[in-house]
Amino acid sequence: MKLNRLWVNILTVLIYIGSQLFVLIPTSIFIKQGHDSNTAFLMAVPYYVGSFVVASLLVIFINTRIKNKTRVERSVKTDTLSTIGLIVGGFFISLFAQMMLGMINTYILNQPLESQNTTQIMGIAKQAPIFIILIAIVGPILEEFVFRKVIFGEIYDLIKGNRGVAFVISVLISGFIFSAAHSDFNHTLIYMGMSVVFSGLYVLSNRIIVPIAAHMLMNGFVVLMQVVFADKVIEAQKQLEQVNFIMHLFY
Numbered sequence: 001m002k003l004n005r006l007w008v009n010i011l012t013v014l015i016y017i018g019s020q021l022f023v024l025i026p027t028s029i030f031i032k033q034g035h036d037s038n039t040a041f042l043m044a045v046p047y048y049v050g051s052f053v054v055a056s057l058l059v060i061f062i063n064t065r066i067k068n069k070t071r072v073e074r075s076v077k078t079d080t081l082s083t084i085g086l087i088v089g090g091f092f093i094s095l096f097a098q099m100m101l102g103m104i105n106t107y108i109l110n111q112p113l114e115s116q117n118t119t120q121i122m123g124i125a126k127q128a129p130i131f132i133i134l135i136a137i138v139g140p141i142l143e144e145f146v147f148r149k150v151i152f153g154e155i156y157d158l159i160k161g162n163r164g165v166a167f168v169i170s171v172l173i174s175g176f177i178f179s180a181a182h183s184d185f186n187h188t189l190i191y192m193g194m195s196v197v198f199s200g201l202y203v204l205s206n207r208i209i210v211p212i213a214a215h216m217l218m219n220g221f222v223v224l225m226q227v228v229f230a231d232k233v234i235e236a237q238k239q240l241e242q243v244n245f246i247m248h249l250f251y
Contacts, residue, residue: 002067009150010061016146019055023048047127052138059145063208070157073149075206083205090201090214094194095221101193111191116186122226132223140215144198147178149208152199171199194218 026047030040066073103147105111124133152174159166175195179188198211 001065003062003065005068005070007067008062009154011062012039012145012150013042015055015058016142019051019142022051028189042124042128045124049130049134049138052134052142056138059142063145063149068151072153072156072203072206073208074110077207078205078210080138083207083210086201086205086210087213087217090197090210091217091221094197094218095251098190098218101190105187105189111186111189115184115187115190117182117187118222118226122223125223125227132227136216136220136223140219141212143178144202144208144212144215147174147181147195148198148202148211151177152195152202156203167199171195174199200216227251 023041023044026044027037027040030043031037033040035043077083102113106113121131121135125135130244152170155170155173156166167185172192175187175192178195179185182191184191198215201211201214202208204210
């Protein structure tokens with residue numbers, strides 16, 4: 001049975017919101033059992049991840065049933081080789097964009113270097129490694145369907161005329177909502193940058209899998225650097241500081 005796009009979009013957003021709020025149920029149960037709020041939340045993390053897995057499967061399924069697709073979804077898709085190239089290229093572009101925009105955000109706009117949202121998420125992943133599944137796999141799936149396919153895609157489809165103007169307006173609106181959803185307005189510029197990259201990948205490929213995969217790779221890389229190899233990264237930074245100190249003595 002085919003479904004109207006409007007209802008699919010509404011369901012997609014509601015499922016995403018529901019998966020975010022679901023964690024409150026097991027957390028409250030564990031609190032009632034006598035655990036403190038932090039311990040209760042960590043105990044609820046597997047259920048949180050499970051809710052995202054179920055939500056991702058539901059969203060993927062209902063989005064395959066749309067009968068009236070958007071302009072992007074109706075367009076010719078990239079071939080397999082081009083799709084892979086866009087995914088890999090998008091991954092590296094997203095990392096570079098994050099680095100450059102992070103420097104502008106910190107040294108020009110005087111915003112904090114560390115993202116409070118990212119720090120909290122990585123802290124949870126260190127204490128409950130199963131949370132990595134949410135960060136690197138199911139989280140990007142839901143976010144790309146909501147912020148790229150639904151919000152960006154619908155605005156891009158709604159605006160007629162010049163496609164460049166439509167892209168800019170759609171990116172700005174969806175990017176701001178993307179930032180607001182992460183409650184990290186100090187790093188809005190970075191979220192806007194990610195919105196440009198992932199939206200660009202979506203339009204170039206006409207495949208939602210491309211921004212999803214690039215987003216997965218980016219998040220996975222961040223997890224590797226900040227969680228899995230965190231100790232080695234810190235050690236390398238200390239060694240680099242020592243080398244810089246020694247070099248400073250001679251010059």
